[in-house]
Amino acid sequence: MIETKTTQHMALPEPTLRRLPWYLAYVKMLDRQHVVHVSSTQISKALSVDSSQIAKDLSFLNIRGKTRIGYEVHSLAQTLADFLGFTQHHRAVVIGVGSLGGALLRDVGLSQYGLNIVAGFDTNPSLVGSDIVGTPIYHIDRLAEWQHENKADIAILAVPVEHAQEVTDQVVDSGIKAIWNFTPVRIKTPADVTIANTSIYAHLAIIYNRMNANAEV
């Protein structure tokens, strides 16, 4: 029955999912400063987000502030972190251990957001069989076999552009159901595979363009 579906498992609007981590970062900071309550007006001022928008976003969590007092900071931080999945353990593999993939393998900060990278895959003979900060690197051809025994939730795709779709197909065949795509390629997958695109190079294009436009003003 649709009514019993928890909000956690609803597909939330992407703008809401982008704002919730801002709220979390802010209330975690307040929590460290031992602030006990926070109003949506305060959050609104700190983050330049409309306060009715904040109330609407937070209503997805079934959390409500008290009149005049606002939200309880510590429990709001906890609820937000849980809701966003940051307190769970998600097992991930990095496919393509080049400069970006290697950097992600070394970013221990990701584990604080619920992401544990448990293996890397590549084709480079100088990498296969080695490890990076303790995480083993295997040959990509062993992915399906590895996945059968180890069950990763997420594949982080950081391969060269020309291999992006081919490797995506290997990931899909292995049974991994979510791909975090760091390549600038529009990869194609069956509908039941989740894709999130993070093209940091596209963000560079945005900065360069805005810098030039600003300099012209």
Next chain:
Amino acid sequence: MIETKTTQHMALPEPTLRRLPWYLAYVKMLDRQHVVHVSSTQISKALSVDSSQIAKDLSFLNIRGKTRIGYEVHSLAQTLADFLGFTQHHRAVVIGVGSLGGALLRDVGLSQYGLNIVAGFDTNPSLVGSDIVGTPIYHIDRLAEWQHENKADIAILAVPVEHAQEVTDQVVDSGIKAIWNFTPVRIKTPADVTIANTSIYAHLAIIYNRMNANAEV
């Protein structure tokens, strides 16, 4: 006169700036495969973007395909890379050399997109005075003095949440006019400072949410 403003220095719509790197990745791949011409219909099929949208996006570059033949692949790749600023040299500093900042310092791939990281800044005594893959790390208090002599274009912000605004103020005071913000904090700057936000943790929230929603279907 507004008419003499080149399109390069126009503030382009963000969705266009997000799509142009997809086109670039695709035509660069075709170029490596020695394909000579490509039509917007072909690009459309490969990337699942409407072909009229592609023609509109590419019109910002003053580049037009020929009827029946399409675009010349090599020159389209070159024009796109130039237009996006990927063939220029932008000098950047990384502020906050923790796990993410350190990872960015090590990502040599960024230089292929026109970004040269020339220095890092931190407060950690075990980092200050050292270097990472040849890039020197200085104390954050030396930023203004360093910038006066070295003139970076972009500050990459990767500090802990609680220092994000304070360090942003130091960056602004130093005279750097663009900030690539990797923190989940909504930083505030004067209007003439360009900000681009890349919260990779927000993308994780999106993946987790979509995974759960997909698993429920």
